[in-house]
Amino acid sequence: MSDADTTPTDASTDSFEPVDVFSGEPMDLRPGADDCYKCTTCDTSCPVAEVDDDFPGPKFQGPEQWRLKRKGDDDIDPSINSCSNCMRCDNACPSSVPLSQMHNEARGAFVERQMEKLSTEYVRNRILANYRTSAWFASKVPQIANFAMNFGPARWVMEKTLGVTAEREFPAFAQQTFREWWAERGGAHVENPDKRVAYFHGCYSNYNTPEVAKAMVHVYEHFDYEILVPPQKCSGTPMFANGMLTDARRHARTNVEELAAAINDGADVIASCTSCSMALRQEYPELFDITDIETVAQHTYEGLEYLRINEDLRGAVEESEVDMPDMAYHAPCHARNQGLDRQAVELFRDLDGVDVEDVGPSCSGISGTYGWKEEKYDKSMQIGEEMFEHMEAGAGEEGMTECPTCAMQMEHGTGYEITHPLEVLQEALTETSAA
Amino acid sequence: MAIREDVLVVGGGLAGMSAALSAAETGATVRLLSHKKSTLRHASGLVDCLGYTGDDGPLADPYTGLSDLPNEHPYRVVGESAIREGFDRFDGVVGDSYRGGHTDANALVPTQAGTIKPTARYPASMAAGLASDARSTLLVGFEGLSDFDAPLAADRLAAAGVPFDVRGVTLRFPKEFRADAKLTRYARALDRDEEPDRDRAPRFDGVRRALAELVRPKLDGAERVGFPSLVGDDENDVVREDLANRLDVPVFELAASPPSLPGVRLESLFLAALDEAGVRRTTGNPVVDYESEDGALTTVYTDKNGQRVPYGADQFVLATGGLVGKGIGSSRDGVREPVFDCHIPHPEDRYDWSATDAFGDQPFARFGVVPDDDLRPLDAAGDVEFSNLRAAGSVLGGADFAAQKCGSGVSLATGHVAGERAGALI
Numbered sequence: 023m024s025d026a027d028t029t030p031t032d033a034s035t036d037s038f039e040p041v042d043v044f045s046g047e048p049m050d051l052r053p054g055a056d057d058c059y060k061c062t063t064c065d066t067s068c069p070v071a072e073v074d075d076d077f078p079g080p081k082f083q084g085p086e087q088w089r090l091k092r093k094g095d096d097d098i099d100p101s102i103n104s105c106s107n108c109m110r111c112d113n114a115c116p117s118s119v120p121l122s123q124m125h126n127e128a129r130g131a132f133v134e135r136q137m138e139k140l141s142t143e144y145v146r147n148r149i150l151a152n153y154r155t156s157a158w159f160a161s162k163v164p165q166i167a168n169f170a171m172n173f174g175p176a177r178w179v180m181e182k183t184l185g186v187t188a189e190r191e192f193p194a195f196a197q198q199t200f201r202e203w204w205a206e207r208g209g210a211h212v213e214n215p216d217k218r219v220a221y222f223h224g225c226y227s228n229y230n231t232p233e234v235a236k237a238m239v240h241v242y243e244h245f246d247y248e249i250l251v252p253p254q255k256c257s258g259t260p261m262f263a264n265g266m267l268t269d270a271r272r273h274a275r276t277n278v279e280e281l282a283a284a285i286n287d288g289a290d291v292i293a294s295c296t297s298c299s300m301a302l303r304q305e306y307p308e309l310f311d312i313t314d315i316e317t318v319a320q321h322t323y324e325g326l327e328y329l330r331i332n333e334d335l336r337g338a339v340e341e342s343e344v345d346m347p348d349m350a351y352h353a354p355c356h357a358r359n360q361g362l363d364r365q366a367v368e369l370f371r372d373l374d375g376v377d378v379e380d381v382g383p384s385c386s387g388i389s390g391t392y393g394w395k396e397e398k399y400d401k402s403m404q405i406g407e408e409m410f411e412h413m414e415a416g417a418g419e420e421g422m423t424e425c426p427t428c429a430m431q432m433e434h435g436t437g438y439e440i441t442h443p444l445e446v447l448q449e450a451l452t453e454t455s456a457a
Numbered sequence: 458m459a460i461r462e463d464v465l466v467v468g469g470g471l472a473g474m475s476a477a478l479s480a481a482e483t484g485a486t487v488r489l490l491s492h493k494k495s496t497l498r499h500a501s502g503l504v505d506c507l508g509y510t511g512d513d514g515p516l517a518d519p520y521t522g523l524s525d526l527p528n529e530h531p532y533r534v535v536g537e538s539a540i541r542e543g544f545d546r547f548d549g550v551v552g553d554s555y556r557g558g559h560t561d562a563n564a565l566v567p568t569q570a571g572t573i574k575p576t577a578r579y580p581a582s583m584a585a586g587l588a589s590d591a592r593s594t595l596l597v598g599f600e601g602l603s604d605f606d607a608p609l610a611a612d613r614l615a616a617a618g619v620p621f622d623v624r625g626v627t628l629r630f631p632k633e634f635r636a637d638a639k640l641t642r643y644a645r646a647l648d649r650d651e652e653p654d655r656d657r658a659p660r661f662d663g664v665r666r667a668l669a670e671l672v673r674p675k676l677d678g679a680e681r682v683g684f685p686s687l688v689g690d691d692e693n694d695v696v697r698e699d700l701a702n703r704l705d706v707p708v709f710e711l712a713a714s715p716p717s718l719p720g721v722r723l724e725s726l727f728l729a730a731l732d733e734a735g736v737r738r739t740t741g742n743p744v745v746d747y748e749s750e751d752g753a754l755t756t757v758y759t760d761k762n763g764q765r766v767p768y769g770a771d772q773f774v775l776a777t778g779g780l781v782g783k784g785i786g787s788s789r790d791g792v793r794e795p796v797f798d799c800h801i802p803h804p805e806d807r808y809d810w811s812a813t814d815a816f817g818d819q820p821f822a823r824f825g826v827v828p829d830d831d832l833r834p835l836d837a838a839g840d841v842e843f844s845n846l847r848a849a850g851s852v853l854g855g856a857d858f859a860a861q862k863c864g865s866g867v868s869l870a871t872g873h874v875a876g877e878r879a880g881a882l883i
Contacts, residue, residue, distance in 0.1 A: 063498045065639045066716040072641040075634050113741060114494045116783065303762055320763040331459055331766055360761065361741030368737050380732070407649075408691070 051088055051124055057117040058085035064111035064121060069385035070104060073404040077104045080111035084124035098132040104398075105129065106389035107263040108355035109300070123308040126262050130309075133265030146184045150391040151264040154256040154273075157195065157229040164195040187399040190434060193230045193426075200232035204239075204251050214248040219328070220284035220291045221251050222277070224298040226426040237448035238294050238325050244451050245333050250289055252280040257298040259356075260391050262305055274310050277302070281322075282314035291322040294444055296357040296424045297390065299324045303360065324362055324424070326369070326443055336372055342450040344375040348418035349441065351378050352409055352432055354425035355385055366422065366443040373450055378422060381412035386423075388431035403435070410435040422446070461769040462488040462737065463883040466876070467744050467757065467796060468776035468784060470495040471504075471865055472850025474727045475546060475872030476774045476879070481734040483880030489736055490759065490768060492743040495724055496782045501712040502686070502719025503566055504547060504555070504869070506540065506577035507532070508862030515575035518561050519866070529855035531867045534828055535874045543869030547578065550730040551723070556584045565589050568712040569605045569685055571613025575862060579712075580719050582693055586683050586709035588619050595679035596625040596711070597672055601636050602643070604714065605685040626675045631658040631667035644690040644718060665696060669703035681706050686713040693722065742766070744796050753845045757796075772845045772879035775799070775826075775834070776872060779851030779858070785824055792824050794852065799826045799834040799842050801854065818857075825854025832875045845882075847875035 058081065065071055065079040083105055090096055102125065111121040137144050149156065160167035170176060171192035181188040198206075200223055219242060227235040242249055254277050258270035281291050281302070293299035302322040306315050329335045353363035370378040387405030392398050413421060413436050421438040423429050429440040464480040466473045469491025477489045507519035507526075516522045520540075526533055532540060548558045555578045557564050563575040565588040573588050586594070594614075598607030607625030614623050631653035634642050645651075650663040658667030672682060682700075688710055689696030701708040713719065731738060742759040749755060754773050758765040777784030777796060786795050792803040792810075803824055804810060810821045826834040832847040849871040851858060858864035 061499055062639075062716045063494070066498065066641050066718070066721065067494065068639065068641075071639040072645050075638065075642070078635065078637065079639055114498070116493055116496060116499070116781070118493075303764070307762055316763060322764075334459055336459075359741055361739050361759070363740070364738050371735075 051120070051127065054120045054124060055085040055088045058115075058119045059117060061116065063114050063116060064119075067110045067114035069108060069110065069387065069405045070106055070401065073401050074104060077101055080105070080121050080125070083128065084111070084121040085119060087128055088124055097136055098128050100132065100136070102129045102132050103265070106392040108385055108389050109359050110355050110385065113359050120308065122305075126265075126267070126305065126309055129262075129265035130267035134267070137265075142183070142185055146186060146395070147264040147391070148266060148269075149184070150186070150394055151261045151266045152256070152269060153260055153391075154225045157225055160195045161199050161229045164197055168192075168194050181396050185396040186394055187396045189399055190394060190430070193226075193430060195229055196232045198232065200228045200235040201251065203232055203236065209251070210243075210249050212243045212246055212248050214246055215288060217246055218248045218250065218287065218289040220281055220289040221249055222254055222257070222281065222291055222293040222298055222302065222322070223251070224254075224293060224295045225256055227294055231426065231442070234294050234442040234444060237442065237444040238292075240448050240452045241325075241329070241444055242292075245329065250284050250287070252284050254280060257293075257295075257301040258305065259297040259301050262301070262309070263390050263392065267309065271310055271312075274306055274315075275312055278306065278312045278315050278318050281318045285317060285321050290328065291318065292325045292328050293322065294325045294424070294442065295426060296324055296354045296360065296362060297427075300356040300360060324357070324360060326365055326424075326447070327360075327362055330365060330369070335369065339369055339447075339450060340372045342373060344373060344446065344449045346376040346446065346449060347420045348377040348379070348416075349420050349422040350381045350413040350416045350418040350438070351422045352381050352386055352413070352428055353383075354423055354428045355389070357424055362424075366424070370443070370446060373446075376446060377417065379416045379418060381409055381416060384408035384412065386425075386428040386431040388427045390427045393427075393431060402431070406431055406435050413438065460488075460767065462486040463770060464488075464772045464774065464876070464879045465490065465757065465768055465770035466774040466776055467491075468774075468778060468782070468850070468852075469738070469740060470497060470776065470778055470782060470850060470868065471727070472778075472868035472872035472875075473774070473776035474731060475543065475869050476776055476849050476876030477731060477736045478546060478550070478734055479873045479876030480772075480774070480880035481736050483877065483883065485772075485880040485883040487734075487736045487880075488768065488770070489731065489738045490744055490757070491738070491740045492783075493740070496778060497720045497724040499715035499717065499781070500720035500723070500865075501568065501574070501714070501717055502580050502723050503574055503576040503583075503712050504557075504578035504723075504865040505575070505862040506544070506563070506866035508563060508575035509860060515565070515573075516563060519563055519577060520561055527855065529827070531828075531853045531856055531871050532863065534830065534832065534855075535870050539874050540866060540870040543866065543871075543873040544577065546873050547869050551578070551726050554581055554722070554726060555579065556581055566712050567610075567614055567619075567683070569610060569714060571610035571617070573614070573617055573619070574712060577866060580710070580722070582686075582688065582697055582710040582719065583712060584709065585681050585707035586711065588614070591621050592680035593622040593678065594624075594681050594683060595672075595676060596623065596683045597675070598625065598627045598685065599630045599643070600627055601630070601634065601638065602640070602685065603637060604640070605711075610711070624677075624679070628671050628675070629657055631661070631664050631671060633657065640685070640687040640716070640718065641690065643687040647687070647689045647696045648692040665699050666703060669700055672700075672704060676704065676706065679706065682708050683711050684708065686710045686718050690718055690722070693718075739768075747797060749843060752841075752843060754797075754843045772882055773843070773847070774872075774875045774879055775846060775848045775852055776850045776868075776875070777852050779825065780821070782851065784850075784852040787821075787824075794826055794834075797834075797842060797846065799848070800836045801826055802837075818860075822857040822859060823854055825852055825856075827854055831878060832871060845879075847879055849875040
């Protein structure tokens with residue numbers, strides 16, 4: 023009997039018995055799929071669909087593909103690998119359909135079941151996703167690594183054999199990692215059982231931009247926080263984007279265990295990279311079932327955000343002054359989903375001596391590893407065009423962003439030097455940046 | 458608590474943004490909290506005032522219909538001068554990008570569905586397409602663009618009795634996209650004047666020129682050409698003018714169903730105005746809880762996967778939208794306003810919420826909070842819920858936005874009043 027045959031006036035039909043249709047599956051995404059009413063708003067916010075003629079958009083990749091799979095033993099469409107995991111669709115959906123969760127799950131299943139493990143693409147993606155491993159090796163011999171990684175003939179070979187674009191310059195590895203600096207300095211200079219943060223520095227500010235991590239330390243010590251730097255691995259961001267969920271789960275287990283221990287010691291977790299904080303806050307509880315994973319998500323903040331919530335940051339900034347060039351600010355996509363896309367611009371509006379201009383809602387186009395792939399490079403630059411144009415149209419001759427790969431793209435497209443908001447804050451609040 | 462403003466607006470749609478602008482104009486510091494990108498992305502970009510009252514309409518002059526509205530309609534609560542002020546504010550925000558401000562009269566704007574909508578303000582891109590204009594019209598659609606069937610829309614406009622000849626043709630866009638390409642893909646190709654495909658337009662180096670050359674032989678005397686709302690995005694004006702110059706007739710866009718680029722463009726205009734006014738914005742997480750003291754709100758909390766962030770203020774505006782915007786929720790247990798749990802009157806038996814005739818007089822369409830003269834939501838006993846909370850936009854009950862074509866106007870008028878009064882109390 024169909025619904026149309028029942029009499030809707032009988033109040034007794036109200037009793038609602040939920041039926042678990044897909045019992046035994048690890049992740050039931052049906053409520054999310056059912057919440058989609060196909061308004062297609064997600065598609066208009068997808069930066070890839072705007073330039074990629076082969077990409078069917080987030081609505082297909084999420085709820086539609088999920089439903090198609092229920093019908094039979096259908097393969098996942100390989101186009102899932104063209105999603106850059108910018109997660110803009112999450113922020114656009116008026117029904118809170120967990121689009122990025124569905125994409126991550128589908129991409130993970132595609133890589134696990136359908137991708138040829140000996141293919142160049144798989145090997146390339148695995149290497150890109152496990153950036154931490156390469157960075158760890160490189161950090162042992164930074165000068166050689168910096169030379170070798172940008173050595174023309176080597177890059178030509180990398181592009182031809184691995185599909186890593188030769189158009190981009192590899193980021194330089196620091197002579198001294200953040201953790202080496204931290205150990206040399208003797209760890210925390212402030213002890214304070216009442217105000218404690220555990221710093222998740224991530225791979226990039228450890229191996230490539232320790233100046234960002236150091237700025238974080240100086241700013242937080244200025245506000246009298248005791249900083250813990252627990253052992254940690256990759257947040258998993260590049261692994262999610264490449265469907266390497268097994269790798270990501272392994273790293274997540276270590277991170278959750280270490281951070282939960284710090285939380286147990288009275289700390290909140292802060293991150294200076296918006297993709298790292300995004301992973302800990304949203305992707306972890308969405309994708310993995312690990313003890314304390316929800317506790318970690320609930321206690322994790324972005325570095326600037328945490329101070330805004332807990333300190334009179336606006337007051338402190340209003341009383342300060344810097345002498346810095348004007349900057350064009352780009353909000354990373356992953357900052358948007360955490361509600362952080364305006365905080366730097368609005369905070370520095372009250373700071374004398376620097377003018378920070380928001381370059382608008384466009385995506386930078388690099389999306390972590392996406393723009394490093396030889397076949398995606400052109401699309402990555404097409405997506406970035408609008409941001410480059412807005413940066414160049416603005417008054418500033420330098421750039422600002424929280425995300426290390428957005429920074430790479432901003433620099434690549436405009437030649438601007440890129441600063442992290444915490445570095446500006448350090449300049450404003452602390453007189454010296456010496457260790 | 459560290460994050461604190463004078464006025465906090467919850468909800469980032471037309472009502473919330475208007476409220477934030479009005480409050481900022483009083484000199485108050487203002488923050489706008491919104492959960493997601495606004496439902497303007499679903500909107501046609503048309504800004505209506507009042508199109509129908511009961512069986513009357515379309516109204517030539519929306520202001521003549523005000524006295525026919527029931528007392529509980531938000532327009533009756535704020536009055537005609539507030540409606541005019543709301544539209545003045547709108548005109549200040551949009552500048553030359555919109556038309557219609559020169560008159561009280563409704564404009565009749567054709568849509569992609571082949572219907573006519575009475576509206577108070579319309580994007581400049583739609584100005585050449587008005588249905589009151591007698592120029593013969595060609596509508597152009599594209600193969601593979603499932604949202605718009607030009608011949609069908611033309612037939613429906615003709616059947617509606619428009620005072621001009623109208624034809625529709627479906628062309629192959631000069632550049633081939635996937636079958637269900639997103640409309641942003643078309644808009645971008647026109648914005649950037651990308652290269653057309655050789656087999657579709659062999660002689661021309663940009664899609665704009667190629668498109669004009671494809672349309673020209675179909676003109677057959679038509680005095681204007683209408684396209685779906687994808688004639689460029691950021692460069693909409695430039696693309697439209699380029700096509701018009703090449704075709705030697707005016708070019709216009711038809712109002713679209715969701716997703717709609719004119720709605721997105723309208724949102725951008727408002728965001729720029731908010732930035733200019735110094736309004737702080739936080740978007741991405743929902744407001745889920747609040748604290749109050751002596752009948753006044755002190756704090757609201759946003760939620761991110763169980764993590765709560767407090768935002769304090771002296772005055773608050775609730776502008777979370779209606780059933781579509783999720784400012785009003787319903788379940789088998791009843792109808793409720795999820796943020797502050799403000800009272801929403803509704804029949805106990807949920808089969809009385811709707812009428813069997815889909816286009817009939819639907820009770821659920823008028824569900825919403827009941828305000829006092831000061832737009833403060835009232836509880837079931839008729840007392841204010843909180844002394845410092847005002848409501849604006851479609852979270853207010855008493856109007857049937859879809860049937861009366863008054864949603865945008867109600868948002869602008871009540872947003873303006875709520876924001877101004879909140880700001881004035883600081």
